[in-house]
Amino acid sequence: MVMKTEPWGEALDAVLADGYETGSREPALIVPTPSGRPFTQELAVHLSERPWLIFTPARYEGIDRRVVDEYATRMPVYEVSIGDYVLAGGEAAVLVVTEAVARLLPGVLGNAESHRDDSFAPGAMASLLEGPVYTKPPEWRGRDIPDVLLSGHHGKIARWRRDEALKRTTAHRPDLIERCDPKAFDKKDREMLSILGWEPDPEGEPYGRFWRRAEGVEE
Template sequence: MRLDIVTIFPEYLEPLNVSLVGKARARGQLDVRVHDLRRWTYDRHHTVDDTPYGGGPGMVMKTEPWGEALDTALADGYEAGAGGPGGPALVVPTPSGRPFTQELAVELSQRPWLLFAPARYEGIDRRVVDEYATRMPVYEVSIGDYVLAGGEAAVLVITEAVARLLPGVLGNAESHRDDSFAPGAMADLLEGPVYTKPPVWRGREIPDVLVSGHHGRIARWRRDEAFRRTSAHRPDLIERCDPAALDKKDREMLSILGWRQGPDGRFWRDADAVEQ
């Protein structure tokens, strides 16, 4: 996979040289190119922003530098053969975008080439997004309901979430199968607690079931713990879960946690329920 990132703060992307992403780059599994937007400015101050039409606070990033930067990145990528099946896609981190989820991370991981346009100030002139939407898919993505000083942190989040899904990036290909939000048996549940050696630490023991050798009981315990954590931290996931995906034991656990099933099959929680 190829990633092109255009930014006014290339140094912000230094974490892409370390840890899992850095190793993927070193092995050639991930080709990351970081471009300084100011290279495509031609005044003495390397200006990338201007006042907004219609008035208002803040500044807006200009069309010309972004257009030239993205055109150059696209030309370089096509020349290097990065197009591949599906071609490039533009990812624009923005608080007004669609929520970034594991499902979206999987979708992006299946594309051969992503271009990132992290904005600063009040954002990028809308005409830039509209222009490139005529050439490629555009993903406007939000990593949460808050506002940052710029989109570079979101690029780091999205890149790591996507990179770990690429074939061969994780040492164990099964590692992401039981992630929170991962497709499969544990879908829509947060991952439960995990433990390793020693079996006793500061008087705290690991749950007996984990050393029982009984794989069925271990799997059930993990699912029950996932329900506990999801109920405590993300009850909205249980409220919108698919009842058809739950078995008898799942329903028993939800009942213990104070959840009730309505006539429409959906779950709701007693107002006075106490977390078990």
């Protein structure tokens, strides 16, 4: 069963008319679909710069293609997938995109800078996952916060965080490590990568692959 053109056309026209009446500039249309481009932090940042967003969460087999083609003549359209699986409907995908975009808007986070340290923060040459985080109390059910985090030594803490990020990224998302620009890594990063069994990939550069697992290192 495919969702029909008419109700979608009427709904979108009404939402657009409302938006333009209140003086908004051109929105972007977000079409959640498993066949869309992957929704990433980079895309969230890009969408957070649009004046407003309209979403078309569907059900059944999706929406008659002519709806997307029609509105693509009037505004930018982003067909996005939130992962390699199929949901029954697009509502959860809309929530995911909304959450990721909204927290990037000015005034939403207490500290506007904090999203720059997040996993996948774009702009960095190395897109690493964030390592584990801790807060008070220093001991809970016999489990201690790592000593270094209580040392007050900012340099050592930063190094520990970076090493944990490298460990977690190599373990959970080796594809991200493969693509990291070598210029993103200092001597200590390289030492840690070597301990973790990673080495520069001399043949990969033309394919955007800069690192590989050293021979004999198991996944």
